[in-house]
Amino acid sequence: MFRFENVSQSPLQGVTFEIKDQDKVILFGPSGAGKSTLLFLFNRLSDPEGGHIYYKDERIEKHDITSLRKNVGLVLQSPNLFPGTVLDNLKYGPALFDEWNENEARKLLDYVQLPISFLDREVDQLSGGEQQRVSLARTLANQPEMLLLDEPTSALDNRTAEEIEEVLERLIKEHQLTMLMVTHDMKQARRLGDRGLFISDGKLQEDGKIPEMLDQPDTEALYKFLEE
């Protein structure tokens, strides 16, 4: 689905890899390695300083940018909900494309396991976990083919994190989504990922299968990272 060829975007230098349909990829590495930076390149929230990105075998620039962003959904690290109600947030994306349908709301809340009564709740009255779910549902409302997730559970307690994980697992299976998730939690990586990209010191150090690469790292860098 995506091919990165020698892509540079500070602090990353010359990163090459490919992501196939329905891959479940975990992107990990030390803080400041450029994980969020890399994620933003996928739906063109930014463009790389060097190299080329291909989406569906065509240069990413060739695709209409708004439909690219719709198809490649991003869930940011913090929920960043829009002021207003949960419903306002859920319909935001589809409304941009005149595709909103009131029946969707129930389904979306169902996906993220929130009661239907939440629709009229003001978002600033929700707990952190609830906000994170709304944020995920808001992205799902656009019916993306691929999900980019930037540490979606890092701000949550273990139980809430596991609930969100279950939600994600089910959604990805049901909708045959391609997933790229950033996480610091290697247990979570094992549960959700089947492939890993390890970046550190500006380079893609390892690109391998999960759990194999976590059990037997090839590089010194990954070995050290896992030790910590």
Add this chain to the structure above:
Amino acid sequence: MSPEISNQSLLFLIVFVVVPLTLSYFYQLGMSRDILWSSLRGTVQLFAIGYILTYLFDLPASFGIPLMVGIMLIIATFHARQKGKELPYVLPVVFFGLLIVEVSVLFMWLTFDMVQFRPSEVIPMSGMVIGNSMVAMGLSLERMKSEFKQNNGRLLAALSLGAKPKQASHLIVQKTLHAALIPNVDRIKTIGLVQLPGMMTGLILGGVDPVMAIKYQLVISLSIFSSVSISAMFVTIAMYRYFFNQNKQLVESAEEIESQS
């Protein structure tokens, strides 16, 4: 009736300067120089303007008015621009905004006979309109910059959902306009209750009948209200786009914004 403050009386104004000066001295505020300098500068400035105005008011209207209004527009433009120097095209945007506001207000005043086309009426009233619009534009620019910074995450979220810059910045435009209009709404609401407006006070002191003074005050207050709204709207709507590049991406740094054109 023409009240007059004699120069001797004016001299005793020094008392009003000595009070803060003493305060600064005893509490070691280190503001003595500032207090002296600003009082002196203010006095000189006002007298200078007084003489200039006397001269301008004697000029034929069709020459004096455009001249003075032009000067005010230019000074106001440079002043308001300070608040958004790093943005491209602020100078022309602010200038044309102020020009449009001034011309339309003037048009209203003259068409409906609210104000006579005399330098002594048009110049001070225009000064108030342009001055308030300038402040509104400056505040809007500043507010917009801070809203863009504060809402970075929400903007990214909106863009990532497929919003165009205009759609993504709707919230920011809304907040900026809101912030620009609220003080005006409040001002109109309490007008005359707490503090008599400066112009009205002046007219009454100058011997004008209070009801007449109120009519003038209404004209100027509502003119300012409307000018300020238009000014805020104009800069906000003209400038939000420069926070994005042509690929519908947020422009991050000041240097990047500057290189947009």
